[in-house]
Amino acid sequence: MKTSAPLAQGAVAAGKVAGQAVQAGKDGAAAQGSATSLVGLERAALMQVLAEIGVPERQRRMRAQQLWHWIYHRGARSFDEMTNISKALRAQLAEHFDIARPEVVQALKSVDGTRKWLLRLPADEHGLRHEVEMVFIPETDRGTLCISSQVGCTLNCSFCHTGTQRWVRNLTAAEIIGQVLLAKDDLGDWPALLEQHPNPPAAGRFITNIVFMGMGEPLYNPQNVFAACRILADGEGLALSRRRITVSTAGVVPQIPRLGEETGVMLAISLHATTNEVRDELVPLNRKYPLEALLEACRAYPGLSNAKRITFEYVMLRGVNDSDEDAQRLLKLLENIPAKVNLIPFNPWPGSRYECSDWERIERFAGIVNDGGLAAPIRTPRGRDILAACGQLKSESQRLRARERQALKRGPEDA
Ligand code: SAH
DSSP: OOOOSOTTTTOEEOOOOTTTTSOSSHHHHIIIIISEEOTTOOHHHHHHHHHHTTOOHHHHHHHHHHHHIIIIIIOOOSGGGOTTSOHHHHHHHHHHEEOOOOEEEEEEEOTTSOEEEEEEOOOOTTSOOOEEEEEEEEOSSOEEEEOOSEESOSOOOTTOSGGGSOOOEEOOHHHHHHHHHHHHHHHTOSHHHHHTOSSOOTTSSSOOEEEEOSSSOGGGSHHHHHHHHHHHHOTTTTOOOGGGEEEEESOOGGGHHHHHHHHOOEEEEEOOOSSHHHHHHHOGGGGTSOHHHHHHHHHTOTTOBTTBOEEEEEEEBTTTSOSHHHHHHHHHHTTTSOEEEEEEEOOOOTTOOOOBOOHHHHHHHHHHHHHTTOOOOBOOOOOGGGTOSTTOTTHHHHHHHHHHHHHHHHOGGGO
């Protein structure tokens, strides 16, 4: 499965360019960071900001409810659409708030149908507009949206490309949920649109699952990630089942019980090794929270059962973590934890020092784990041609920047 196709070959640019996703008018202006976003505010916070613009107390709950419905059920992109709210209040809302999406810098589609968006965020307090990536992976019976929780990452996992990039900042809840709203816009994944869809998805919606497996370490941004999880799972809005929302962590042990208690979503652990020695190398966070502590937190994760298991991600690295002994140790480590293992063939990136295990090795490893009674599917890499596969995120944007820098050096006429 090692790809030898030139990167980005066969990828179809969806023709979106910088600026296009920013709608003209109030929302567009707001995307530059001039207003408070209502996206990502939970109900209490929504009522609070309504109070701040003078909405009378007796109306606040109802108004919050209406806004919630428009934003998360109807997919409204402007206050003008909210026809059951008076014109005067709509104008007032538009003056103070926005419900803007992140700006699409580039949208790519892989030959296998995987889609990747490079997104530009509203300006932060320094006036900088950072970029993150998001990926959608369609399958016959489901569609998984992989979203980012931070710009860059602090963890420096040695096999992960995102880890080679500088950490910049946490995403706000607005920016986390904004990714989902934007993906739904682009896929036509809102109830009213799905009803008229000529070729509707079998599951009734395009995005059935959300995974926090894009850029960043979600449990280093717990407050915003937890709020985002609750909004995603809210039955009156986006209404995703908690069983179909997964937060993946490299092992920020103290936040693991909180994730379970405060959101009830599914947990995935980037395990990747069966000894502390190897894991210290691959996932340096292991030096702070070693395997014993990590697995203890997993064992205690609230709500676990055979129907609600923890996913352990295990990247297959030739000669590093792929021996028969590793497979045996893995079984031992996960004993007594309702678990499944996802075996991920390593996705190479420019300059990476590892290689993917041979296919036979991966199958043998999977065989040992399966025979030991633990499900261990091998995950087929998706979207490699557009650098959308696990651990490849952000490289495209880096390359773009290098090209942009070149163009700047040369000047616009010969760019
Ligand atoms: N920081 C969180 C969220 C990122 S999830 C975490 O570590 O879980 C991204 C997943 O892709 C992780 O399991 C990561 O270990 C895996 N990954 C990173 N680089 C990879 C690569 N080059 N090939 C395959 N998987 C990779």
